[in-house]
Amino acid sequence: MKIIAFMVVLLLTSCKNDKMDKKVVTHKTIPITTSSEKAREHFEKARFLVQNGINGNPVEHYEKAIKLDSSFVRMYNFISMYSQDDSIKKQNHQLAKRYKHLVSKEEQMLVDATEFRLNNPDDIYEAKLFELTELSPSDKYLHHSICFLLFRKNPSLAIKAGKKSVELDKDYGSGYNILGYAYINNNEFDKANEAFDNFIRCEPKNANPYDSKADLMLKLGNYKEALKLKQKAYKLDKSFDWIPEEVVDIKAKIDSLTNK
Known part of the structure; x- marks a missing residue:
């Protein structure tokens, strides 16, 4: 899963004169x-x-x-x-x-x-x-945010929020992605696989769904499938620059298992 590192946002101190009214x-x-x-x-x-x-x-x-x-x-x-x-x-x-x-x-x-x-x-x-x-x-984005914040710390509760986000929008690719990782952390691997397949369905030209599903395949020890998915992700987006090193490691793992 791609986690974007954020740069410093400019510290702005001035306040606009045209203030908005409070919503009640x-x-x-x-x-x-x-x-x-x-x-x-x-x-x-x-x-x-x-x-x-x-x-x-x-x-x-x-x-x-x-x-x-x-x-x-x-x-x-x-x-x-x-x-x-x-x-x-x-x-x-x-x-x-x-x-x-x-x-x-x-x-x-x-x-x-x-x-x-x-x-x-x-x-x-x-x-x-x-x-x-x-x-x-x-608000699907709110449910997504809860899932994002909890998918490591409390995956079962994250799943509750993540499921709601994709119920609200069955084509919400990012919702399936974070839900898939919550399922992995909750040891619900079949459901994680289904979530990542839905992510691929929603965004077939985005590298991230294939990279995410590859992470699941690695977790399950399905190295050949993980290799295919990592290569697919990198073909779609060369900026996923950590993948070539992962591919080398996966190939080495496959070779070691083949030569046992």
Whole structure:
């Protein structure tokens, strides 16, 4: 699975004069509060790239979105949720908190959930995000985020969220991907295989589904199938530059088993 390493997002301190009114009603999906429609588009493009493991440049979209709307809470919160760098998480969370009063109740709950997560790194329940699903039950991205946050720490609970995301959209490739890894970590390998097959169905020209299924095949000791899938992924996207080394290792493993 491709995990994108995030670069530092510029620290912007100015607040736009045209503040948005607070939303007081609940929504079936979480609103994206911004003063700029173009900023919203960059947010959605970045989210697609990150969640689908596509080798675009999400940082470019982060920076463009924030340049257009320096009080863009959803963008800051997204970065603080998905970044693998603790300093970037904290920096962007502080910015989200600064402008939290400008956005909807649901978006404020996202920020509160991040605050709890940063202060309680051993938490394995994401109770605040599950509470948010009661207000925004049709938000597939929210269910995906819960699955992403828990697929290592609490795979059985991650599966609950991941299944919901693909029930809402049966063609949600990224939803199947993270669900597949949750199944692997829960030792439900047949279900993981089905999830990755659905990921391939949804995004046959994306390298990531083949790379993900190859990881499952390696886990199961099916090295020949893993080799085919890794080679397929690399053929589709040469930027998956870790694959050639993996291919060498897989071939060596196949040779060692053949020569026993």
